[in-house]
Amino acid sequence: MNRILVIGAAGMVGRKLLQRLAQDGSLGGSQITHATLHDIVAPRPPRNAAFQVRSVASDLSLAGEADKLVAGRPSVIFHLAAIVSGEAEADFEKGYRVNLDGTRQLFEAIRKVGAGYKPRVVFTSSIAVFGAPFPGAIDDEFLSAPLTSYGTQKAMAELLLSDYTRRGFLDGIGIRLPTVCVRPGKPNRAASGFFSGIIREPLNGQEAVLPVSEDVRHWHASPRAAVGFLLHAAALAGEGERIGPRRNLTMPGLSVTVAEQIAALRRVAGDAPARLIRREPDPAIMRIVKGWPQNFDARRARELGFQADASFEEIIRIYMEEELPA
């Protein structure tokens, strides 16, 4: 019997996670009975869920809010909520308040329940905990030296997660997501937006701008793979000894260049969509992207059974299946 709590349930990954949970009806082999969905705005319940769903809107960083969320003693907590990179850089105080203090309030609320309560907490971290210069492939022992406030906040939350786990207050797994691609929806102004945009817009018959050169390499996972990571992390229960005290794992992904993305688009959808990609180099974006990780050796996560997408073609097909009208 599983009572689950999803914090950040209104976001893209949260919504896809809930669709999947509603479809499966179970988590780690045991039936889901209740789900509490939390976000700063009330999340929409998934369609056709066989379990009870409660939607809650509040500011997690306010005193007492986290306590309310854990009062029902959920056995699995997905903590996906965050101010994104650009906003955390633009609003220093808000980033720390939500990404660091909000997370700490959650962990503290769990600790204060006491009486042996020790939920599995799946925390979404990010490859933004890493900052250049990088080795050819970032392994599981490479330092976290973030170059953004967002990355700093995620790295600090990772440290808390490991310490709270080591002390026995919760049972945490932090998963560092690759850049999620293809993101559905409208283009946004994130510096990383073009990685999805050059696939998504052409498949919708629209022009996309490519602001960097085609040799730019980056680390990707589909939304479906990201949901797979979350479910796998939730179900790793009982393998504490195997995971050990380092509770934060770089997720496997695909390291591809922009040229390889475009070649995959041609193979999946023919030449026409790729012609809608307009090269318009943007020095500001090129400079930002230069500081980003390109490739990882995610050995620990692979050994623990986390699975990346098979190819960038598969990533494109997943987008088409899930988001395009048939």
Add this chain to the structure above:
Amino acid sequence: MNRILVIGAAGMVGRKLLQRLAQDGSLGGSQITHATLHDIVAPRPPRNAAFQVRSVASDLSLAGEADKLVAGRPSVIFHLAAIVSGEAEADFEKGYRVNLDGTRQLFEAIRKVGAGYKPRVVFTSSIAVFGAPFPGAIDDEFLSAPLTSYGTQKAMAELLLSDYTRRGFLDGIGIRLPTVCVRPGKPNRAASGFFSGIIREPLNGQEAVLPVSEDVRHWHASPRAAVGFLLHAAALAGEGERIGPRRNLTMPGLSVTVAEQIAALRRVAGDAPARLIRREPDPAIMRIVKGWPQNFDARRARELGFQADASFEEIIRIYMEEELPA
């Protein structure tokens, strides 16, 4: 003209730093005019200081206290204050409140001064940010995966220091001190106490207990070297580009085994003191010490001019010079 602030000025390293500053009268080539000494108890002013000294006792983690300390706009701030490892493990809340929140309050107080105020902040971190398993020598790119709450709090503060520096709110240098040896004073109950005890007690004609085997290797610096690191870090001003965005540096030290410590004691003080070391293996201490770093490749710090002691004999002679009656 230097106005300096020393937080944690009543501790052993703080007192030795102040003796040295009083003796030098200057820091980084410019005269010291004022020094504010802060601790949870009022620090004793150094003897023969040519600069104005103000002693302040307060709890840095309380709202508003850090603001008072930075109101005078010190140009150099040494932040040495911390709840030590054993106490941070025993009192979870106090460790986070002092070591994390206290440090954050200080950085926030500096940020809120604004108007271009950007002091050099020298923060003492620790090799406790690292946790086993280790490579043969821990290099500057090895991850922080602490195995104590103290190490976690120091690692989180390091991340803050780098982010506040990157954002231009302060100009921070974090220095990860080796185990300071020989610590003067009475034996304490710290698990690491024997590293100093097996030198200090015999030199004072007293018996010392060695609870581990002689092949245990560890990373040491004298109190004099530690003060040297602090002064060098304070004077690195203007070299921001050379330091880069990774503002936390593992200090150079000496990697020696207990057998090498004892051999050095014999060379410096003859055979008699070494006979006062009683072997009494303690499985609990042996287990703790097994999780500690043994050796580092502190290349970045060496390249930036930080200097370790020349030998363990020198470490012993420094203790004798500074602490034993002539």
